[in-house]
């Protein structure tokens with residue numbers, strides 16, 4: 001009995017400790033945009049539903065192990081019991097109900113949170129083309145005719161449309177606090193819609209291992225307080241004397257580098273994004 005008590009105390013402290021401190025480190029649980037918020041509630045609802053089964057199962061395991069231990073001679077020994085309808089109904093109906101709720105929720109949210117689905121807003125979306133390079137992110141703003149390495153800036157409450165591809169192996173584009181991750185693949189074009197509802201600097205990562213410099217393949221996603229601040233940033237990039245206006249320069253930039261610093265380009269070759277996709281689309 002003493003061992004059981006010690007084990008339960010340890011488990012209790014572990015759970016409390018996790019609840020009080022661990023959560024602060026999970027940035028996924030601190031979303032700053034509508035998509036991220038909806039995804040968090042889906043995670044929490046699914047977790048709660050599953051705990052309805054997990055907690056009683058673990059509790060019963062401990063109780064049964066103690067109560068029906070061979071050294072317990074206080075209780076009746078009754079090995080010849082037949083099927084109990086109450087137990088049968090409980091162990092079948094509860095999982096069926098939980099799975100039905102989970103399935104319905106998941107089905108609905110895969111449609112409402114479809115990465116390709118446009119976010120409804122009165123504001124026009126900002127298009128950002130994303131090319132995963134070894135080992136850095138190239139971002140192109142086609143309308144603004146600018147490009148950056150490892151940094152994106154956008155105003156809050158404005159829908160963002162990311163068009164994503166890769167110049168090399170597979171990567172995954174992910175800004176955890178804003179929502180869904182999506183794969184970046186050479187010769188292919190994936191689309192992701194996100195929105196930030198609070199200003200701030202959010203971490204962007206590749207959540208798919210892609211080689212040596214992978215750990216430095218990070219970027220900042222900066223949500224500005226208003227559109228003016230975003231326009232100022234665009235103006236600032238336009239002042240850069242670096243230009244990404246030909247394929248030769250692009251190929252040079254695409255060569256593998258590790259921990260690449262943030263870079264700004266004041267001009268981008270027209271259709272660069274599509275040219276990069278086509279490079280791979282036509283190869284066999």
Ligand SMILES: [Cu+2]
Pocket residue numbers: 023024029030
């Ligand atoms: Cu928290």
